[in-house]
Amino acid sequence: MSDSNKTDTDTQSTDRRTMNYGKEKVAVYRTYANPLEGVRTIPESSFDGRDNILFGLEVRVQFEGEEFLPSFSEADNSKVVATDSMKNFVLHQAGEYEGATAEGFLHFVGKEFLDTYSHVEAVKMSATEYPFDERPVPGEDGFEPSDVVFRVSDDESAFGEIYLERNDDLIEFKEQTSGVTGIKLIKVKDNSFTGYVQDEYTTLPEREDRALYISLDIFWTYDEPENALGEEPQQYVPAEQVRDIAQVVFHEVDANSIQDLIYQIGLRVLERYPELETVSFEANNRTWIEVRDDLEGDARVFREPPRPTGYQQFSMDRSDLEEQ
Numbered sequence: 001m002s003d004s005n006k007t008d009t010d011t012q013s014t015d016r017r018t019m020n021y022g023k024e025k026v027a028v029y030r031t032y033a034n035p036l037e038g039v040r041t042i043p044e045s046s047f048d049g050r051d052n053i054l055f056g057l058e059v060r061v062q063f064e065g066e067e068f069l070p071s072f073s074e075a076d077n078s079k080v081v082a083t084d085s086m087k088n089f090v091l092h093q094a095g096e097y098e099g100a101t102a103e104g105f106l107h108f109v110g111k112e113f114l115d116t117y118s119h120v121e122a123v124k125m126s127a128t129e130y131p132f133d134e135r136p137v138p139g140e141d142g143f144e145p146s147d148v149v150f151r152v153s154d155d156e157s158a159f160g161e162i163y164l165e166r167n168d169d170l171i172e173f174k175e176q177t178s179g180v181t182g183i184k185l186i187k188v189k190d191n192s193f194t195g196y197v198q199d200e201y202t203t204l205p206e207r208e209d210r211a212l213y214i215s216l217d218i219f220w221t222y223d224e225p226e227n228a229l230g231e232e233p234q235q236y237v238p239a240e241q242v243r244d245i246a247q248v249v250f251h252e253v254d255a256n257s258i259q260d261l262i263y264q265i266g267l268r269v270l271e272r273y274p275e276l277e278t279v280s281f282e283a284n285n286r287t288w289i290e291v292r293d294d295l296e297g298d299a300r301v302f303r304e305p306p307r308p309t310g311y312q313q314f315s316m317d318r319s320d321l322e323e324q
């Protein structure tokens with residue numbers, strides 16, 4: 001998530017101060033995790049589950065608690081769990097987790113942390129998936145996905161974040177965000193950008209038809225945070241399906257801006273998943289610059305856009321759907 005998107009709990013602020021510490025960029029790989037099965041299917045996606053033969057995450061851990069104050073103010077480390085130990089803890093728990101989702105793993109490890117270290121008041125765990133692609137190999141009935149060889153991919157990644165807080169003897173699941181980051185899509189025609197402010201600063205020509213290249217991160221929250229864990233697969237929203245909704249809506253809609261496009265994607269996501277409370281976007285405009293439009297038909301030649309780049313941030317909830 002970009003800095004501008006950070007939530008209050010990213011930097012735990014008591015009334016007086018910010019105080020937290022942790023480990024980030026903990027890379028963990030697990031083979032033969034439990035498969036994700038039984039998810040709902042939607043018209044925009046062929047995704048109906050994940051084998052989890054290879055499951056990789058980059059994890060971030062954040063501890064909060066008043067008992068860490070002496071480590072900052074008095075050089076007293078007696079309550080400090082070394083961040084190196086946090087890393088070892090995460091790696092160990094990857095072998096214990098019996099679920100099938102990133103969010104479920106984060107919740108499992110977060111709860112283990114709070115159970116193990118009674119002076120930790122709250123823990124925030126987040127992770128970005130390392131994507132791997134199944135590779136097609138010749139089988140008896142043509143090509144089929146290898147169950148042992150995977151390609152390291154730079155495709156979009158699932159994202160998860162959970163926040164657990166200790167309240168007396170209870171561990172409360174206070175907040176959750178799921179997402180898919182790093183979607184990059186180009187639509188070669190049937191996009192426009194017209195009708196914007198024209199004044200002495202305007203040099204951009206209006207375009208009735210442009211090629212549009214966007215990068216997109218999509219985040220969502222559930223009405224009931226527990227639904228993010230995937231223990232009830234019918235209530236779980238797979239990142240792969242949200243990615244597929246984005247590309248299908250892009251294909252279908254003749255959008256007059258990125259703002260218009262992400263709103264249409266958000267409506268479709270909220271429509272498909274009644275469990276979701278909010279959906280939010282961070283979009284970036286990477287649209288190429290047209291250098292030749294004198295070719296036959298729709299053919300064009302483009303070059304990379306120069307800096308700076310435009311962006312859009314937008315969040316929606318069910319009231320946007322009701323207004324339609």
Ligand SMILES: O=c1[nH]c(=O)c2[nH]c(=O)[nH]c2[nH]1
Pocket residue numbers: 193204256257258259285310
């Ligand atoms: O989809 C767009 N939205 C904008 O706000 C904008 N501004 C701009 O220069 N190009 C674009 N494209």
